[in-house]
Amino acid sequence: MAGCDDAPRGERGLDDCEAELMAVHVEVVSADGARVRGATVTATNLKTDVSISGVTDDQGVTTAINETLAPSPVRVVATAGTKVSPAVRVEWVCDSxxxxxxxxxxxLELSP
Known part of the structure; x- marks a missing residue:
């Protein structure tokens, strides 16, 4: 049976899943700590190499990185022009x- 995000999850009886995908709240800041609007945040599944990208809003935030990449760990990095953040690993804890x-x-802090 398909889960809330149409990924196979197995039989579970009643479907009381949340309709909204779980997401990572990502804030991108410059080296001096200012929030960065328009930065691209990319998460890549470490097993399948599938990626999701999102762009930060006026507050320097994106929630585009979601559980469609689960259950494998993902590598998350931000870029803005020539500035790049160090990569961060995100794990996914899955239930039914x-x-x-x-x-x-x-x-994520961009390089100076």
Whole structure:
């Protein structure tokens, strides 16, 4: 039976899943700590090499990285022009319905 995000999850009886995908809250900041609007955040599944990207809003935040990449760990990196953040690893803890990111929030700092 398909889960909430149409990924195979196995039989589970009643479908009481949340309709909304679980996502990582990613904030991108410059080397001096200012929030960066328009930065691209990319998460890549370490087993399948499938990626999801999102662009930060006026507050320097994106929630585009979601559980469609689960259950394998993902590598998350931010870029803005020639500036790049160090990569951060996010693990997914899955139950019969959803996968929750650990950590659930990231603050990625772009190189100076």
């Amino acid at each position: 319905c959803n996968c929750t990111p650990e950590p659930a929030e990231l603050r």
